[in-house]
Amino acid sequence: MTTSQRTDRRRPPRGTRRFGYAIAIAFQVALLILVNNLVAWDIAPFITDEFNDLVPYINVSLVASMLVNAVYFVYDPRWFRSLSTAILNVISLVVVFQTYRIFPFDFSGSSFNWTALTRTILVVLMVLITVGTIGEIAKTVKTLADEGTTRQHPPAAEV
16 A cells, blocks of 8 residues: 555544534534424424424434434544444434425425425435445445454555
8 A cells, every 4th residue: 555545544633533523413403403493483484394293203313413423532433433324324314214204395385396306305315325324334344354454464564
C-alpha cells in the first residue's frame, strides 16, 4: 500500500469525530422537538393529523441515532460504525415505509401532482436505503476480515 492510499483511508482525529457526534446529537434533539410538535405548531399546512401516527416511528429512529452517536464517543471502530449504520438504515427504511403507508400529506390545494411525486420519492428512498444497508453490511464484513488478516500477517515494510 502506498503512502497516498494509506492517507486516503485515514480518519479525522478522535476529538474531531467526537465533536461531530455531539453536533449530530444536538441536531437530532432539535428534530425530535420539531417532529413532536409539527402538527400542533401548524407550520406546514400540507401535513395532516395522521402525521401523529408516524411520530412514534420517527422518534424511535431519532432516539436510536442519538444512542449510537453517544456510544461513538467511547467506541467507534470502523466495523462497528458500519454495522450500526446498517442497523440505523433498517430503522430508517421502516420510517420511510410507514410514511408511504400512512401518507400524512394533503396536497389537494395544488394544481401539481405532489402526491405522485412524493410517493415516487419515498419508493426511491426505500430502494436507496436498502442498497446502502447492503453496502454497509459488506463494509462491516470486509473491515472485520481486513482486521483479522492484519492481526495474523502484519504488512510488509515499505522500501
